[in-house]
Amino acid sequence: MTPTTLAARLSVALLTLGALAAAGTARAEEKHLAVMLQNDVFAGTDGGGYTNGLAVAYIRSTTPGETALAPDWLLAPVAPWLAVGPAAMTSISLNQVMITPRDITTKEPNPMDAPYLGALWVRAAQVSVQGDVADMFSLNLGMIGPASGARQAQTFIHRITGSTRPQGWDSQVSNRLLYGIERYRAVRFASGDGDSAAPSLDAIVLGGGEAGNMLSSLGGSMMLRYGTSLKHSYASSVRQLARSGDPLIFGRGWMVYLAVHGDHFFSHAGISNDLPPGGTRAELRESQLIGQAGIAYGWGDSSLSFSLQNTSALTTGNGRRKAYGSLTYTTALR
Numbered sequence: 481m482t483p484t485t486l487a488a489r490l491s492v493a494l495l496t497l498g499a500l501a502a503a504g505t506a507r508a509e510e511k512h513l514a515v516m517l518q519n520d521v522f523a524g525t526d527g528g529g530y531t532n533g534l535a536v537a538y539i540r541s542t543t544p545g546e547t548a549l550a551p552d553w554l555l556a557p558v559a560p561w562l563a564v565g566p567a568a569m570t571s572i573s574l575n576q577v578m579i580t581p582r583d584i585t586t587k588e589p590n591p592m593d594a595p596y597l598g599a600l601w602v603r604a605a606q607v608s609v610q611g612d613v614a615d616m617f618s619l620n621l622g623m624i625g626p627a628s629g630a631r632q633a634q635t636f637i638h639r640i641t642g643s644t645r646p647q648g649w650d651s652q653v654s655n656r657l658l659y660g661i662e663r664y665r666a667v668r669f670a671s672g673d674g675d676s677a678a679p680s681l682d683a684i685v686l687g688g689g690e691a692g693n694m695l696s697s698l699g700g701s702m703m704l705r706y707g708t709s710l711k712h713s714y715a716s717s718v719r720q721l722a723r724s725g726d727p728l729i730f731g732r733g734w735m736v737y738l739a740v741h742g743d744h745f746f747s748h749a750g751i752s753n754d755l756p757p758g759g760t761r762a763e764l765r766e767s768q769l770i771g772q773a774g775i776a777y778g779w780g781d782s783s784l785s786f787s788l789q790n791t792s793a794l795t796t797g798n799g800r801r802k803a804y805g806s807l808t809y810t811t812a813l814r
Contacts, residue, residue, distance in 0.1 A: 508542075508549075509541065509542060509549045510540070510541045510543055510812065511813040512538075512539040512540075512541070512728075512730065513536075513537070513539070513810070514535070514536075514537045514539055514571075514808060514809070514810040514811075515536050515537075515808065515809050516534070516535040516537070516726065516806065516807070516808040517532075517533070517534055517806070517807050517808075518533035518722070518724075518804055518805070518806040518807075519531070519533075519804060520532070520802065520803065520805075521643075521805075522807070530577070530791065530794070530802060530804060531579060531580045531634070531804075532576075532633075532634065532637075533576070533577045533578075533722065534577075535573045535574070535576075535721050535725075536574050537571045537572065537573035538571065538572050538573070538813075539569065539571045539716075539720075539810075540552075540567075541568065541569040541715065541716070541730060542568050542569070548565075548566030548567060549566075549567050549568070551566075551570060552567075552572065552606065554572075554604045555567075555604055555605075555606045555617075558619065559608075559617070562615075562617050562663055564606060564615045565608035565610055565615060566608055567608060568608055568715045569609075569715040570605065570606045571604075571720060572602065572603070572604050573602070573605075573721060574600075574601075575599075575601055575602075575603055575622075576598070576599065576628060576629065576630060576633065577597075579594055579595065579596070579750065579794070580594065580597075580634075580648075581594050581595065581596070581648065582594075582800075584644060584646040585644060586647055586648060587648055587650065588648065588651070589651055591762060592762050592795060593795060593797055594751070594762070594794045594795055595651065595653070595750040595751060595762065596631075596646075596649050596651050596652040597653065598625065598628035598629065598630020598631060598633075599622060599623070599624045599630070599658055599694055600627070600628035600630070600658075601621060601658045601694075602621055603618050603619070605617070605618035605720060606618070607716075609714060609715050612667055613665065613666070613667055614665070614666040614668070614714060614715060614718045615663075615664070615666075616662070616718045616719055616720070617661065617663045617664075618661065619660075619661055620658065620661070620662070620692060620694070621657075621659055623655060623656070623657065623658055624655070624656050624657075624693070624694060624750075625652060625653050625655035625656055626652065627655045630652075631652070634646055634649075652750070658693065658694050659692055659693060660690060660693065660694055661692060662688070662719070663688050663689060663690075664686050664687065664718065665688055666685065666686040666718045667684070667685050667686075668682055668684050668711075668714055669685070670682040670711070677709070678708070679706060679707055679708055680708075680710055681704070681705070681706045683703070683704050684702070684705070684714070684717055685700070685701075685702050686701045686702070686703075686718060687700035688700065690723075693747075693749060694749045695745065695747070695748050695749070696747045696748075697743040697744060697745045699741070699742050699743030699744055700741075700742065701719070701739055701742070702739065702740050704737060705717070705727065705736070705737045706735060706737075707733060707734045707735025707736060707737075708734055709732075710735065712731070713728060713729050713730065713733070713735070716728035716730070717737075721808070723743070723770075724739075724741050724772055724806070725806065725808070726774055726785035726787050726806050726807075727776060728776070728783060728785060729776050729778035729783040729785070729810070731780065732778055732780055734775075734776065734777045734778065735775070735776050736774070736775050737772075737775070737776070738773050739770075739771075739773075740769065740770070740771055741768075741769070742767075742769050742770075743767075743768045744766055744768075745764055745767075745768055748794065751764045751794060751795060763797065764794065764795060764796075765792055765793055765794060768791065768794075769792050770789055770790065770791040770792070771791075772787050772788070772789045772790075772806075773787060773788055774786055774787025774788070774806070775787075778810075781811060781812040782810065782811045782812070783809075784807075784809055784810075785810075786805065786806065786807050786808075787805070787806045788803065788805050789803065789804055789805070790802070791803075
């Protein structure tokens with residue numbers, strides 16, 4: 481599958497999912513399209529763990545004065561079982577991630593380093609906000625392995641940028657179904673109401689877990705934000721697009737933010753449970769810590785968020801931390 485074909489299929493799937501999600505919506509709402517790119521090239525590195533992440537999301541959120549909106553058809557039957565209240569924000573996204581070892585120039589990668597791994601999945605997420613408490617859950621379904629198109633996407637990107645061609649993708653795990661569920665609760669502590677145009681400060685403390693065959697973990701985050709209209713953007717700061725995704729701004733406003741994400745990993749696809757050809761098993765580093773510092777600005781119908789992040793190595797055989805950048809563009813849909 482060529483990158484062009486893959487992109488075309490992703491676009492068709494996203495439009496179809498968006499149409500299905502929008503069907504039956506009865507309450508006033510805001511609609512947005514968000515594109516998130518996380519890549520180590522922003523930090524001047526290449527390889528050595530999490531290398532690239534891409535998410536294209538259709539997002540619905542409540543308008544000012546509204547407290548809830550109609551849930552997406554896929555999540556409506558599940559939310560009551562997980563004690564999640566009425567939706568303040570929903571998203572349906574297509575996601576692709578790439579993981580590679582530090583040395584991508586050899587066909588037989590170091591078996592004690594991070595493996596070659598690609599994944600492509602659909603993520604349906606919902607956030608409920610009641611006062612200063614927010615609940616988030618998501619369902620994930622897709623593919624792990626060659627069918628994810630990660631090999632073709634990385635090879636194409638490296639070719640047009642003149643970067644080193646990755647040589648070890650033949651070692652990635654075979655195709656398998658990706659499935660998982662996430663459930664988190666957050667509490668917001670604010671110095672003011674957070675709705676005015678005057679800058680204010682707040683802190684978001686989050687905890688929960690994820691279960692699935694791509695990743696199983698327990699952990700949480702703490703995020704400090706300083707800026708305007710922080711209350712309106714609360715739901716978008718609760719792991720809406722990814723574990724270390726950038727908070728979004730809808731409308732006009734700005735913020736700077738610092739965050740720490742800590743998780744205990746029980747399993748990760750391709751590590752400790754998949755034997756690389758001719759090698760020994762890499763051991764998963766169970767304690768994962770991500771530091772994040774960023775800025776976001778909204779100028780009306782569009783907004784931009786950018787952060788630099790630094791994360792622990794995925795395996796015990798590689799003790800070096802990994803840096804990468806995260807860029808998210810959001811635009812309103814009419």
